[in-house]
Amino acid sequence: MLVLGISAFYHDSAAALIRDGEIIAAAQEERFTRKKHDASFPAHAIRYCLEEARIANGSIDRVAFYEKPFLKFERLIETYLAYAPQGFESFRKAMPLWIGEKLFQRDLLVRELAEIAPGLGDKTLLRFSEHHYSHAASAYYPSPFQSALVLTMDGVGEWTTTSAAIGQGNDLKIIKELHFPHSLGLLYSAFTYYTGFKVNSGEYKVMGLAPYGEPKYAKAIFDHLIDVKPDGSFRLNLDYFSYCTGLTMTGAKFDVIFGGPPRKPDELLEQRHMDLAASIQAVTEEIVLRLTRSLAAQTGLRNLCLAGGVALNCVANGKVLRDGRFDNIFVQPAAGDAGGALGAALAVYHDETGADQHARPTSQPDAMSGAYLGPKFEQADIERRLTAAGAVFEIVEEAELISKTAAALASGQAVGWHQGRMEFGPRSLGNRSILGDPRSPTMQKALNLKVKYRESFRPFAPSVLRERVADWFEINSDSPYMLLVAGVKSEHCRKMSNEEQALFGIDKLNVTRSDIPAVTHVDYSARIQTVHHETNPRFHALISQFEKLTGCPVLINTSFNVRGEPIVCTPEDAFACFMGSEIEFLAVGDCVLHKDRQNPDLALDYKNAFELD
Structure with missing residues (x-):
């Protein structure tokens, strides 16, 4: 069928x-x-x-x-x-x-x-x-489960904003629902709007900004905005929101509680905005934990499946896993x-x-086949497309491709990596990725400002060999879809001094906190992708070769695009992004491209080509 x-x-x-x-x-x-x-x-x-x-x-x-x-x-x-x-x-x-x-x-x-x-x-x-x-x-x-609790959370569907279901074999039945206008997703989006980011796309920025702040406003959120019961069910105080009646998320009463009008997108981020981000993140985590704990106790199920936009909150997902109420968690990528x-x-x-x-x-x-469910381009087609785009490239065997790319990464170059089938979902997972050396103390800032053309605070994820993940991070389970956050192992961390701890928010970004500073957030956490030979043998081979050169089985992995652009799909998209950013090395299939060998007339102004995302 x-x-x-x-x-x-x-x-x-x-x-x-x-x-x-x-x-x-x-x-x-x-x-x-x-x-x-x-x-x-x-x-x-x-x-x-x-x-x-x-x-x-x-x-x-x-x-x-x-x-x-x-x-x-x-x-x-x-x-x-x-x-x-x-x-x-x-x-x-x-x-x-x-x-x-x-x-x-x-x-x-x-x-x-x-x-x-x-x-x-x-x-x-x-x-x-x-x-x-x-x-x-x-x-x-x-999911790999024959029985599981299934929790979905988002802004709103038809009426439902949160649902709990039980899956048994072929049977899937919803057992509980929360309805509009009471929505955890819309609460989070209200703070996305209030801190100056775009609703339905900027929520991950709020999550990334949260570790730079303190949850100083969490009590105010619980006192004024939301009534949360011990089982995680909740009701919002709609006096503070405008999404039912207006064209914005929040209103004047919201401004009074949180110290002023919403930040405009072009205004500088202040410590208050970081504290607001930390506060709504803390509130979200508390609500999700109450929900999962009560549902685990009610159903007795030990497997959990997650979906809906709130399930992309990988920090909350990581806390649910560490909470121990479930043995296994599967998040739809x-x-x-x-x-x-x-x-x-x-x-x-x-x-x-x-x-x-x-x-x-x-x-x-x-x-999900590693989420590699999108288009793939055959080698002859890649060569034809790159030639038509004016690209200068060499064709190499796979072993040489892996060797040259790993050497470029070890030398500090930003690498575009376009291989196999495109990923389904918002994350690049090693087929449409920009890669870098996580050991570099300057790589996070450089990739954000010079390659992605976006805010410097935005974190990058580590892609780590599945068999080595427990040696580097406080987790020993599969995280193939970059949807779980865990701490960096203490033996790879460097404790910040009192002076460094006292730095203002984003100034902490430049402090070297671990052996892999480019993927270590200011709270010593990382959004982890485990790379499996079974689902992506070429990416696994690349990281393995990088480990042979450096002793580090980890790479920076970020989506192959610049700010405001969708992730690349075709070889032409990859070449255009390569020529429009400061990516220095590009691998598309078995083709290798060096920036200094390209026709400079083909350079593009990607920095100003797309809106803020």
């Missing part, structure tokens, strides 16, 4: 295709259109999925959409009626779009699908899955709305077939 899953029309549109329960392909639309967080109908992503499965005529058995538009429309109407006449302006702006398009979304989907392939334009193929059920299915069915496309397809497949097993290769730890 072939099921095509789609998420669209809010943010991070995507498509995914499964065949008899096996995940064949999945990709976000932004990677093809080059428009970050593209919310449009994912026509390019769908075409890619069909091509990957070699389906020429669109002969799909089911098409699954990741949420139910009528329920979402009901929420919009009921929310307005509950607050009327407040919020009329936002209601007036939303209604034409909803009545003219979203209310008739089935027809819109059928028209768009028919344009891709006539066989897809059959209304009888179309199914709709509830938003949080799609999230839950995306986490449970690809595309935890946000993009992953809803996959979840919808899996939900429909299991619901309609009753298949009683998780389909995955026995050599893989889970059914």
Whole structure:
């Protein structure tokens, strides 16, 4: 049975295709259109999925959409009626779009699908899955577990903002829900907005900023904004928020509590903003821990699956793992709305077939294939594309490719690494990555300012050989998707002096805190990716060669893009980013490129090509 899953029309549109329960392909639309967080109908992503499965005529058995538009429309109407006449302006702006398009979304989907392939334009193929059920299915069915608690948390789906489900074999049932407007995701997004970052894309900046501050406002959040029960259930005090009635997240009362108006995006970050970030992060962690502890006690289950945008909070995930209520945790790598496309397809497949097993290769730890589910380019195609782009390159055997790239990294060069199938989800996991030497005390700042063109405080993740992770970090479990945070081992750390501890926020960034300072955050933590030979043998070989040269089985791994740009997809995208940034060495397939050998006329102004993300 072939099921095509789609998420669209809010943010991070995507498509995914499964065949008899096996995940064949999945990709976000932004990677093809080059428009970050593209919310449009994912026509390019769908075409890619069909091509990957070699389906020429669109002969799909089911098409699954990741949420139910009528329920979402009901929420919009009921929310307005509950607050009327407040919020009329936002209601007036939303209604034409909803009545003219979203209310008739089935027809819109059928028209768009028919344009891709006539066989897809059959209304009888179309199914709709509830938003949080799609999230839950995306986490449970690809997991390695035959039974698990499944917790989903985000801003809002149709009505649900948080759900708990139990998966047993093929059966997945939601047992508890929290509903809009009470939302942990929207609470976090309110602070994203208030600290001057973009909602639905800047939340990870708040998480990255938090270690530079102190949670001085956590008590104020608990006292005024949210009432949290011992079991983790909660209610927000809506007097402090504007998202139900206005076009912003917070209002005047919020400003009074937290010391002034929201920061503008171009204003300098101050210690207060770092303390606000630390505070909402601490509150989020406390709520997530209360939820997981109470659900573990209630269900007795020892496996946990996580999805929804809040599941991308890898600091909270790490604390849940260390809390010990669960033996194993699986986080869907595309935890946000993009992953809803996959979840919808899996939900429909299991619901309609009753298949009683998780389909995955026995050599893989889970059914996500390392999240390497996007396009791959054959070597001859790579050479043709690079030649057409004007690139100067040499073609080498794999052993030489590994050797040259490891040597470039050991010499301190920033390396672009474009290999195999593109990752699905927001993280680059060793196929569309910018790599660097984590031992360098200046590499974090240099990569942020000169390569990524973004804020200097932004942390980088270490990619470490799975078999060596416990030698370097306070964790000895799989973290293939860069969604768990753990401390750097004490034997690799250097204690900061009292003078260094007293430095202002971001000034601590320049203090060497460990043997791998470029991936060690100011609180001695790191967002870890374990690299497995089974899922990515070439990346594993590269890190192994780097260890032979340096004694360090760790590399800096950050997404192959600059600020505001989607992660690169094609060899041309990689070459353009290479020529538009200060990346010095590029490996695309078996092709090796050096910056100083390229035509300088092909250099691009990437620093100013994209908006702030």
